Amino acid sequence: MNSAPDSRSLVWILLEWICCLLLAAVFIAAAFPKIIEPGLFALAVHQYGILPDVLVNPVAIFLPWLEISCAAALAVLPAARRGALLLVAGMLVGFTLALSWTVLRGEPVPCGCFGGGENSPSAWSAIARNIGLLVLAALGLRATR
Numbered sequence: 001m002n003s004a005p006d007s008r009s010l011v012w013i014l015l016e017w018i019c020c021l022l023l024a025a026v027f028i029a030a031a032f033p034k035i036i037e038p039g040l041f042a043l044a045v046h047q048y049g050i051l052p053d054v055l056v057n058p059v060a061i062f063l064p065w066l067e068i069s070c071a072a073a074l075a076v077l078p079a080a081r082r083g084a085l086l087l088v089a090g091m092l093v094g095f096t097l098a099l100s101w102t103v104l105r106g107e108p109v110p111c112g113c114f115g116g117g118e119n120s121p122s123a124w125s126a127i128a129r130n131i132g133l134l135v136l137a138a139l140g141l142r143a144t145r
Contacts (some may be wrong), residue, residue: 012143024071034064044112048098053111082144089137096130100122
């Protein structure tokens with residue numbers, strides 16, 4: 001009997017770690033500016049014009065902490081990794097749909113992704129970035145058991 005680990009399984013484990021660590025780093029980088037400047041992020045959320053006004057502030061306060069929680073689970077909680085990947089993928093789909101909606105309306109707004117403002121990437125580049133991050137999440141999900 002061969003007791004050496006299957007090389008394919010090692011590749012998938014490595015792929016899972018790389019995807020999860022990259023996503024964790026991006027989500028931490030995205031969350032901190034929102035936590036530091038919640039008013040600026042609330043303005044960005046409001047500019048999307050998707051949520052009723054009463055939900056803008058709660059979403060602007062809750063969302064960065066959800067991003068931090070998912071990033072922590074991706075980085076250090078293997079048992080919670082699959083759930084965190086699903087939440088991250090769901091957030092990315094939601095963010096991408098919201099950005100796409102502003103483009104379709106002809107009123108693209110700064111994404112607010114990393115604290116943004118005038119230096120925020122265009123809606124198209126933010127959409128492209130989100131699609132790339134969704135690919136990482138999908139690979140991470142595929143690699144998890």
